[in-house]
Amino acid sequence: MTSAMEHRYRRLLAWYPRSWRAAHGEAFLGTLLDVADGQSRAHPTFKERWAIAEHGLEARLDRVVVPEVRNAASTVALAMGAGLALAEFVFTSWSPWIRSNPTPGLMVQVGPFRDTGFAFAALWIIALLAALTGRWAIGRATLFILMLLAGVSPYFFASPSGVWSVDRATLFLLSMCAAVAAIGRPHRSHHTAAATVGWALLGALSYASTSDFTEWLYSRSIWNGNLYAWYATGVLELVAIGLALARYWRPAFTIVLSLVPYVGALSFNRLRGYVGDSGSVTILAVPLIIGLLLLALHSAGRLELPRPPTKRTAKRSGS
Structure with missing residues (x-):
């Protein structure tokens, strides 16, 4: 035996x-x-x-992305995915301020819900609670289910049942967030919950900027002409470049990996024609790809990066 x-x-x-x-x-x-x-x-x-x-x-x-960067980016991706899924749920799936079916004869509601966003929001909440309670194996399994559901829901629900799916652009973004979150171990901290609330508020502001709340919003409306996220991503990439020049590699790489869901989703969705004008993809994608390449080479031990300045070094340079 x-x-x-x-x-x-x-x-x-x-x-x-x-x-x-x-x-x-x-x-x-x-x-x-x-x-x-x-x-x-x-x-x-x-x-x-x-x-x-x-x-x-x-x-x-660990040989592709060092654990410190992977876990920090996992925390950001978890908060981003959960927050944006909650915003989509409130503004498009539920929309409690709109009491009637916005498209009778075309849309089949599931109770008070107008698309499948309620299911994705529930899965993100389960993953978030699993991370905060130290049961990340459950969280990872939930995220894998979420990615599978995101892949099949546009085809499975719409045709036979008439239940509307969250749009493919948003589903791809949520899937990318789930993938980045799943490769690490999010920090078990109240800061993770606070960041989720922050992302939910940002998502709410994005939806609110496209409507006056008198008409129902389809989930794709967050993408069309929304340049706020594009500008914010550009600023974060500049911050990452500045940190790298100052030899603070860990926060720089964390920013790079955390931006993968949005830039990846924007690139894929632009190629598939799912979204409208949301800013140039190339401007955001090129520095991100360079950063990811440096991160992979460093994690594999093939690239030795200059060490960050210590306090003693900073004092000497200041004097």
Whole structure:
């Protein structure tokens, strides 16, 4: 039984990169076998399988994005996705100030809700609560479900049922936020909840700027002619460049990775023709791609970056 159990665990350790297995694999394997033997088990538990797969993938991601940057960007992406999903829910899916069906005969409402935004908002809230309560495995699983639902909802709901889906542009943005959030571990802090509220308010302002609340807003209206997000992204990229020039690489890379959902969604949606005039994609995409390339090379150990200035160095330069 021991040899069979060892074989099963060795197969699970394939989730980890080869360098990690060479350094820690045998010790980790011995611990797993000792625990299984003490519990008289002949097979790994589901919890063990999930944990090994999760931590193994994280070890592989460490070679692409360093953990500090990945976790910080994950926090931003989680707050962004949850906040924007809540704004979409309030302004387009629910719209409590509009009491009747805005398009009778075309739209099939689900109770008081006018599109599938209520489902995405619920999934984001579950992921946020999972992060804040230290149950991030549940949060990650929820985000994977969210990305799957975002991929199928425009096709599954509209044709057979008449239930309107959140527009593809917004769905792609939410999916990108979910992907960036899932690759890290968001900070378990009240700041994460506060940032979510901030993103919800920003989303609300964006929707409010396109309507006087007398007509129902389709979720895509947040994109058409909305240059606020474009200008804000440009400013953040300039801040990241300034931080990089000052050799503060970690916050610079965090900004770069945090901007991936918006710039990626804007690029994809512009190519597919899902959105209107929202600013030049190229101006935002080029510096972001350069930043991501530097981040990947640095994380893989192929690029040595100058160290950030210390307090002692700053005092010397000041004197």
